[in-house]
Amino acid sequence: MALLGSFSAGSLTSCASQETEQETVATATTTNSMNITKEPFGTTPDGQEVSLYTLTNKHGVTAKITDYGGIVTSLVTPDREGDMGDVVLGFDTLKDYYPNDPYFGGIVGRFANRIAKGKFTLDGQEYTLATNNGPNHLHGGNIGFDKKVWQVEELPGQNALKLTYVSKDGEEGYPGNLTSTVIYTLTEDNELKIDYEATTDKATPVNLTNHSYFNLSAGESKDILSHLVQINADKYTPVSEELIPTGELAAVEGTPMDLREPQPVGQDIGQVPGGYDHNYVLNGGQEDMTLAATVYDPKTGRFMEVYTTQPGIQFYTGNFLDGTLTGKNGEKYTKHYGLALETQHFPDSPNQEQFPSVILRPGETYKQSTIYKFSTKEDNK
Template sequence: MRKGNTRSLLLMATLLGGLSVSGLSGCSSTASEQETTTTATEATTMRIEKEPFGTTPDGQEISLYTLTNANGVKVKISNYGAIVNAIITPDKNGEMGDVVLGFNDVNGYIPNDPHIGGVIGRFANRIAKGKFTLDGQEYTLAVNNAPNHLHGGNIGFDRVVWQAEEMPEQNAIELTYLSKDMEEGYPGNLTTTVRYTLTDDNGLKIDYSATTDKATPVNLTNHSYFNLSAGEVKDVSNHIIQINADKYTAVDASLIPTGELASVKGTQLDLTQPQPIGKFLNQIPGGGYDHNFVLNKSAEGMTKAAEVYEPTSGRVLEVYTTQPGIQFYTSNFLDGTLTGKNGNKYTRHYAFCLETQHFPDSPNQTGFPSTILRPGETYQESTLYKFSVRADKQ
């Protein structure tokens, strides 16, 4: 949690660095500059495309926005739920593929019970028994993951319509949502802004900010499900993962933290060195990973949280974040009843999530980093999902 409103913006020079200006050398200096400027402006304004994405049951028309960078990488964002609908990146052979789960139109996300692709809020992860006390007052939330509150309640931020603003100069989409006082039981009118920026080095940067007029818990994340093979393999057991965390938040039987920051050493949660996701997957209670890891952070700012490599495609995902934790989840509750893009059946362990976040149940855990936002403060967190390829195998 940081105060101030220092949003990270990409410089225009960086965004335009990959544009070709060949054939201009024979022009005069003035003409060359004019043509370069015109070409750059046209290319930048063409980076964002908007198309219809369906209509909600209450009649709201939803849009899908496509960001494209200089390398042809595409990211598709919906103003419903601030959902990441697609991330299309090359494999080691240059073939493009979509590496996140999603649906063909907005109706596939209603209701979005697995929270596929959406921004999670007002509070990501669980709050014990749907209750917390703040400034002497007890607040009661929906118990939608019995016996606890999960991912903001019955209608969290991934199930509402956001206001979208195109930002072609930054190759970004900025989405804003006003969560009114006592919505889902949370105090305060909370204005949240999420900016998605697609960089020309194939990174999707997510900047979160929020302000409130009354003290309230805030914990925002993105719930994208990744399969780096672009669905060529139907189980992520072969993906090689490494998480920069020596500790995790130990939990009770209902997945609520006990308050202990336990060591991963000697356990199935020791992912400090690269290893296949499937190495211990079926030995973990609950049918797979669903754990919050305490990131090794030595300073403020972005820290490398995790890296995942998929051998068949050569794709690599690196995750950097300002957040103190990351939830690693292996889609243990997907059961094949959902049919996504390209007719894919989403089954158990089809994908994984790396949700950067503050720790679960933080409003009830005095020993955890605070998630309380007060009037006059600005919640500010950032996460970068960066994609690349390599041909070697580990």
Template sequence: MLILAGTLGGAGLSSCSSEQSAEENTETTAATEQQQSMDIKQEAFGKTAEGQEASLYTLTNANGMQVQISDYGATITSVLVPDREGEMGDVVLGFDSLAGYFSPEYTKSGPYFGAIVGRYGNRIAKGRFTLNGEEYKLATNNGENHLHGGNKGFDKVMWQAEPVPGENALRLTYVSPDGEEGYPGTLTSTVTYTLTDDNEIKIDYEATTDKATPVNLTNHSYFNLAAGEAEDALGHVVTLNADRYTVVDESLIPTGELRKVEGTVMDFREPQTIGARVNQVEGGGYDHNYVLSDKDGEMKKAATVYEPTSGRVMEVFTTEPGIQFYSGNFLDGTITGSGNKVYKKHYGFALETQHFPDSPNQTSFPSTTLEPGQKYESSTVYKFSTREENQQ
């Protein structure tokens, strides 16, 4: 196991000049800050199908909260947070080793546990879009549609990982060549995971391109705040700060209508358990984009989730204009994950911050086109806390 920690400078001598002492004090302070910020463990996680060595990085904060991230897919594999009694539990779905992400059961259903999906998170209708007068054809890996970047999206590639100096953070970079999965332009994407002492996982996305291309990056973690102490996530209480959602057709492609949630089973403006109306949702559960804003770029509170038995609370903040609420409808009990947990239907849920699905074909939606000379920037925060049983 390798500790990625830096130590700079050394003890000063009493005979040094004041100038030398000042320099050494500066070096010592910098060394201390870097040591504190770079206490990130790195260990082997397994090999990819191509024989590449993958690593697992562990970030730990002052409260003992831990986040584990692999450079394969820039994937969050584990998040340990306390319940109301202070007991730690893993609140995301994942695997103890890389082999789980290559198992037949996982590759068949493709749930994207904890990975960064891209270039385009969510669906593009019929795998086609036109940009600057040219039509581009993508893989149709979700029925007749394109989903989460194609057959080999950003979730299935190796990212270059490095600790961020001065922070409890890991930066991962991937360069997607022109034409990869049918997308135009060479796209350089950077995702930085920061674990704060306020029990926040902050995810910052950046990207640049040398040719106009659609970009919509997100993290696809599935959460279960009961940490395996419940059969499913249907008892989680969800609040979504959205009064509209994007109506979809039978293949989950937006029709273009932004419909009010008022008076429907889509309304989570007031706290509701996931299971209260899930059986009334066409398609077997929630898999819908909620409209947070008419424009992107402003940090706002998108969602709050409370799990009553553990007392755990998760708040979601984002600069994105939308959030996909998915209730784990396609989990079917064929996948066994970390701690030998069987992931049955509705075992976990996802809250994916994003631009709207099929935006490259929907001119009324916020644009996802990144031009040369521009920088794609997006931030999302998942904040964890606890609530007492009688606390509202």
């Protein structure tokens, strides 16, 4: 079975020494033009204090990230006129992120996307997971990684946050004690870089991603149908009515799934039952950093490039947003208000032997990286 991803022998290492946390309401650490601030963000129902961290670079780009779920609550970038705007969907307060938010901005795991019937067999033993998406398991179960409070270490010299979470053996039905580390870095090139690592003491499936919803108009447009999307993939994984891959790697050519050239999201979405919610098989890469996708908003000129070491990317067009959620600044999140480009291994991989392996074993280290890079263009050429 081909292994597309990076599982290498070794153990987790820290990228920098831990900073001493100051016991104040808000703290700030500044290095040259880079800045990290910390402030209270509320308390979970079980009494855990939650903080909100803000990373800022020399261009004034900011990323707000909370230790609850590793959620990117805000990402502010300039448009072609230099005006700043928040390009991710989310909420103003912690309490709005539970229990029913659609994974806005969170780290999802232990397995991102779906596992059919909530079951898989590993080394001769069958494991049963929560079925929280119809008959299937989705994004780690009832209380996935996006609903956990992570330990945070500030890395001010890198303008980065290191988040760590230990998932106990049996949590949500998964085997093994899994230690996951996610480092968010805001670079001076207007990149939000996400580095994932994980180790385990028992064989287990691992598939981590970030689930941000993007609207590059920063709310000027109430849907993303005019955004131009390009995905560097000749094939995708067709799905059943329950959105479980059939196992086929189908060619995109001649179908509405063909996004190899930039085109408006709304151009062919009417030919895709339910809208786009599909995994694309990325060309090249899978260990090397590869340009996976681009998104361009003609209205504001914002341009986003997605690079990853992952073998797949889930393109989702906010099909289930229905206006019942009120987000930041009182915005009603209606259908297609945002799109997600979730870098990942393929859905249902534990049950699909022909897919790249997602099994992490003791002595190995899961490693993946994704970059969301922001710039502007004068037109769509």
